[in-house]
Amino acid sequence: MLIQSSNILVSLVAMPVLIRVVGVEEFGRINLAFSVILLFNVLVGFGYNLSAPKSIALNQGNIQALSEKVSEILWSKLFLAFTSLLIIGILGFVFGFFEDFLLVLWWSTVLLFSEATTSVWFFQGKERMQWVSVINVFTKLAYLLLLVWCINNPSDSYLSNFLLGSTALLGNVGLLLFVNFSMNIKLIWPKFPPIFRSLKENVLLFLSSLASHIAINGGLIILSFLLLQPYWGHTV
16 A cells, blocks of 8 residues: 555656656657556566465475575566567667657666566565565655756656666665565576476466556557657647
8 A cells, every 4th residue: 555655646746847847748758668668567577476476475484495486586577677678679779669769768678677676576475565665665755856856857858767767676676685685585596497487387477467458558659659749748
């Protein structure tokens, strides 16, 4: 509940600040880039937000099994984050997609890695969400402060999603360090067979999440390519 409340509050505060400083057109670019990243984050998440808490709960008493499962999920999501980064890079720099907002989108790719390193699923399985809530509040406050400090004119618009992803990434790394040192859950060097087996097991969950996301949010991305630039800010 605290996580959702802080996310909503930050959105309500950040939106008018950004519109006032960068203008409606640049705000549209920011939101369009964010929408594209959210679509790729479905790939990065790959259904682990649904399957991982159960796996963690079933192995609560086994530190070695937890270490293996946490490592397997983290390396899988990092592999998918780098894959998504590569796809965006090829589409944008080789084939000319996202031409009108490529700079904002490229700086927004840090959000792929904040999604890859989130450990919400771990704390859900452990039923200890208070740590995630506290870190989320601090990272969102840091984002707002950096937003006001760093974005002073429309040319700074590329920093908006970058700051959001960077603060989230730092918070996620802090939580992973807490898991490592306080809970004795060790990060094990990746082994590809378990990673690919884990991805294979989650394919149906991924497809279900992707279909739901496209049904709800896909229209914005499609519509944005059909509208003229000055109207972007009015479609988000």
